[in-house]
Amino acid sequence: MITELIETKKIMSNFDKMIINSPFKTEYISEKSNIALPTLYRKIRDNKFTIDEALTILEIIEPEQYEFEMISRKIAIAEEQFKNGQFIKHEDFVFNAKELLASRK
Numbered sequence: 001m002i003t004e005l006i007e008t009k010k011i012m013s014n015f016d017k018m019i020i021n022s023p024f025k026t027e028y029i030s031e032k033s034n035i036a037l038p039t040l041y042r043k044i045r046d047n048k049f050t051i052d053e054a055l056t057i058l059e060i061i062e063p064e065q066y067e068f069e070m071i072s073r074k075i076a077i078a079e080e081q082f083k084n085g086q087f088i089k090h091e092d093f094v095f096n097a098k099e100l101l102a103s104r105k
Contacts, residue, residue: 008051015054016047022061032060 019029026044030037033056043049049057059066081087 012049012054013047015049015057016044019044019057019061024061029057029060033057 019026022029026040027037029035030040033040033053035043035053043053055066
């Protein structure tokens with residue numbers, strides 16, 4: 001846990017530079033993140049972002065990396081669940097589409 005916090009602190013200490021050096025205008029980031037422009041400028045100046053704000057902004061300025069990390073995380077969780085026997089058998093998952101559609105009529 002300590003290692004993760006140290007790594008987070010290191011990332012957050014340069015977060016303002018990531019925003020400034022991103023290919024997106026601050027106005028665009030403000031609009032997409034739902035952070036008022038004056039507030040975003042203040043947060044950049046003071047380099048004070050919550051983790052949730054940082055994740056939202058990273059999703060905007062680095063969408064490919066964000067998606068890769070989210071998918072990788074979901075795969076790791078799924079692998080752990082599989083190891084622990086937390087899965088649905090194929091027979092229980094498979095369904096007949098025709099029967100499902102017929103039951104909805």
